[in-house]
Amino acid sequence: MKVPNARPTETRSGPDLDLDRYLTAPDTSPPAMISPDRVELADAAVMAGVGVHVKGEDRSGPYILRDFHPLCLVAQSDDVELLPIAKALGKYDWLRERYYWRAVPADLDQFTARCASATEPQGYFVRVKKGAKIPFPVQACLYIAHGGIAQAVHNIVILEEGSELHLITGCATRYGVRSAAHLGISEYYVGKNAKLTSTMVHSWGPDVEVRPRSGTIVEAGGTFVSNYVSLRPARSIQSDPRTWLNGAGASAKVLTVILGSEGSIIDTGGEVYLNGEDTSAELAHRAVCTGGRIYQRGLLVGNAPCQAHVDCAGMVLDAGEDGFIRSVPGLMALHPEARMSHEASIGKIAPEQVEYLQSRGMEEREAISLIIRSFLGADIVGLGPELDARIAEITELAGHGEK
DSSP states (O other): OOOOOOOOSSOOOSOOOOGGGSBOSOSSOOOOOOOGGGSOHHHHHHHHHTTOOTTOTTOEEEEEEETTEEEEEOOOOTTEEEEEHHHHHHHOHHHHHHTTTTSSOTTSSHHHHHHHTOSSOOSEEEEEOTTOBOSSOEEEEEEEOSTTBEEEEEEEEEEOTTOEEEEEEEEEEOTTOOEEEEEEEEEEEEOTTOEEEEEEEEEOOTEEEEEEEEEEEEOTTOEEEEEEEEEEOOSEEEEOOEEEEOSTTOEEEEEEEEEEETTOEEEEOOEEEEOSTTEEEEEEEEEEEEBOEEEEEEEEEEOSSEEEEEEEEEEESOOTTTOEEEEEEEEEEOSTTEEEEEEEEEEOOOHHHHHHHHHTTOOHHHHHHHHHHHHHTOOOTTOHHHHHHHHHHHHHHHHHOOO
């Protein structure tokens, strides 16, 4: 397997994160594992808001990590192996030798180093067997139930040749939790002619600091689709996922949907390295600003004959005192047959659009909601109700300002 060079290409924006402020290891014994139907109703409601249905018949799983310990784990198919990462590392020597810290280097930065130093890593391991096509999404929830902690997780997802999976990961804090930190390491390995759709939805407290680090390696004919959605932002999010299309005909489609509200600093990127012949990539960012600072970055690197496009678009509903959107799409062609393009746009809701929809019988709030929904373009399978509910809240902000 080709080990990628995943060093940062630039300094990211956002406040420094002092992990010493937080409890970074459990100070209690692990609780007994429970079945999904015993999850507290209030917690289940929060999880449903990020796409994780503890009682859903349209899901496989779930795996739930609460603070530092697994709370639930249910695997509903013989074709999918779902384990806590610590147990998987103990079960398979090859996991550590071939995959662990290969797509994301352990010494990438202070956050990966902190996760790598954990005595017993937390997170999930998913393996889909060769040729298996899983009909319902596997779901995982990384849940913070108590303030003042730094939750560090390391997830590994492996799709063997010809397999298909939709993975929904919900990251959230319990109602009332304001301050915490979340460090998330995710490594995805997509085998030959396999297809992985990864949907990650975040819903955080107002003073939560979030530092996800992810890497994906796609082999020949493989497809990687990533949907990253954060419509209830933390105090700061700093993310720059990297994808390597190493095999001929590999493809990636990466969509990032972000809301920045008053006081938040959000820096989302995305780099795709097109290393194999006839690879293709689409990198799209959609941001809505109601007062926060948003940095949109995207970089495509063409190392072989390929086609790729990056699109950064923003909508400013209310900039507040110091809110803004900065869009920086980028291209780097290292092969004469690399065909790549980019575009960036920032705007607002045009009054004439609202007036037109009102003339067709819509209320103002309904019209604004439809315009925002159309702009986000977030038609993500399995998340319709969750996205619609949050878009309704954003519409309130657009009409009345941040509460």
